[in-house]
Amino acid sequence: MHSQPGVKIHVENHNVILRGNADESTGCVLRGCVVLHLREKTRLKSLKLRMVGRMRVHWNERVCSNRWSSTSVNMTVGYQHQRHNKHQFDILDDEWVFLPLSNTFHVLPADTYKFPFEMVLPGNTIESVNDNSYGDIYYKLKAVAERPALQPNFVDRIPLNIIRQWMPSANQELALPSYLWNDWDERLHYRIMVPKKVYRRGEMIPLEFTVLPRQGGAMRIRYLTCVMKEYTTFVMDEQMNSKRTESRIVRFIRDEEFPGQGSEQGQKTETFAIPRSAQAIQHDIHHPLFTIEHKLQFTMCLVNEHGEKSELRASMPITIVDESTDANLSQHNHDHILPPYEEAYRSTPYEPATAMYCASSSQHSTPTSEPDAWLPLDSPYLWPVAHDREITTSYFGPLPSYGTVMDSSSNLDLFALGRPPSYDVPCATR
The missing domain is CATH 2.60.40.640 (Immunoglobulin-like)
Structure with missing residues (x-):
């Protein structure tokens, strides 16, 4: 359980992997959610998440200076010294606004709210650089829940490490x-x-x-x-x-x-x-x-x-x-081998909400008003909920029951077949 109110950033993986060089990589998707935990009714001005990639470089440069002598013949004596130069600038800057800034406050009852986000990183994104003698490149996420004046904001920061893998x-x-x-x-x-x-x-x-x-x-x-x-x-x-x-x-x-x-x-x-x-x-x-x-x-x-x-x-x-990167090369090669259809149809389809739930629950406890209230309200399994100015319900709703899911599925009983259906069987059931 959360001991203190605040905001927390959860991501699927702190190590974001780009496969292939900048010319052949298709990029990757960064997924996560911002968890806002409130123990009492709270007023917020805004809630934002910002991702920043920053590059810092520094180097020494030799500078030659001249000194004039006091003799009758003007002569110059040159000497060198090193000047340290440094510079930093942003190479990536993106922002998500979950609660926009307006003339009135956002009033949120005591509860835990989850705001999912995702971002597509292009294949030519530069990877992280650490411990280099002439500079570094780093990425970080920063979430800020802005509160009224004289009240401290809720802030959370996490670093991201972007790694590039070689293609087979x-x-x-x-x-x-x-x-x-x-x-x-x-x-x-x-x-x-x-x-x-x-x-x-x-x-x-x-x-x-x-x-x-x-x-x-x-x-x-x-x-x-x-x-x-x-x-x-x-x-x-x-x-x-x-x-x-x-x-x-x-x-x-x-x-x-x-x-x-x-x-x-x-x-x-x-x-x-x-x-x-x-x-x-x-x-x-x-x-x-x-x-x-x-x-x-x-x-x-x-x-x-x-x-x-x-x-x-x-x-x-x-x-x-x-x-x-080198440790994952063998696993990377194995990932490119597609499984047979008999094994693939039994696997669970990838669902971002499910992955985020497992990732966040393994590291931090993010309780809600319901034990399994983690699916987004816009999920096809849930009824639509109207959002009022004063938020009175969690951003995430409850899970559907087992019977609801089975009733909504096709009449074809795949489990009774015990094997993958052929093309003719689904066509005959139409």
């Missing part, structure tokens, strides 16, 4: 090995192989290096380095007039013992560990507002027979996915 078609492509090979100065052939293109935090990357000197091109490998770099590109204002790219080194390895020196073929596998924490490495994001990408950069120092040093440089893109 994209998973198949990213699961293929990635190769990088070339000939250097017609004296050396090298190949770098990575088993797959997508990894998650804390995973090990085996890097396979193969070096084959050409005829008459005896080379010695002095050292081999591998650097994982993270590139963050973001807009600096809401007009998207300018973008800025920052990079940082995530992990670095160096190996000075490479087999196959001289004219012999050399092959070695290096193990590259991806950091586990979100502060150390972020997952990939591809959006015009905020982009995070990762690359593996290789440097091979070569020494010829005359002792001259040269450096061979190469880079390879790699994708880092979120742990929650």
